[in-house]
Amino acid sequence: MDRYQYLLLMAACLAITLPLEFVLGARVYRRPALLVAAMVPVVVAFSVWDIVGIWRGHWSYNPLYVTGIDLPLRMPLEELVFFIVIPICGLLTYEAVGRVLRLVGKLRSGANADA
């Protein structure tokens, strides 16, 4: 089970941010074309950085906690998952904050109208 630790951590990130989409109405997953347009350059750029980091010996991965599945150029599968999951969590947070700010704005203008 330990080999799945990194992947499980990423799954937990997706699970904990899921209510932002369906409770707060972030509408990130429901705009797949926008999501792909925003994420492809980021996933590519950070994968390149990751591979350079591995190649230059900046970082390495503990074999105890990763599946051992490597993508081309020795990038662990988990790193690709990380570069997909974390930006999605960031977008969900950003859109959810936007929803809350607009709601607060509406409540305030409503309260002013009542006064």
Added chain:
Amino acid sequence: MPEYTALAVVAVVITIALERWSGTRVFTRLQFWLAMAIVFAFQAIVDGWLTKLTAPIVLYNPEHHLGLRWPWDVPVEDYLFGFAMVASTIVLWERAKRSRRTDAEHQPAATHDHDEEDRWTQGR
């Protein structure tokens, strides 16, 4: 300067240039900075788990970063890395929204999809 530190600073500079170039003015929005504050809080927890020296998932070569770790064992460079990754995603997301709206304006109303409603919810 250690290599990871230098690359992390370069990534932030590129992200700032991207925001400027995009014309989205994301960095002027309260929405962005509140979201980044939340992202950093959760980064500390997730990154803390990834980098904890008692059972690390990711191992950092001490030669290539400053060696400043906070909180727990998170290398401070990771916050620059995280900022560059999440901020550039948000900038490109706003950029994609904008170009999609511009496209929609040149099409007949019948072809508008659901994203079109963003014109009303995102207006500044």
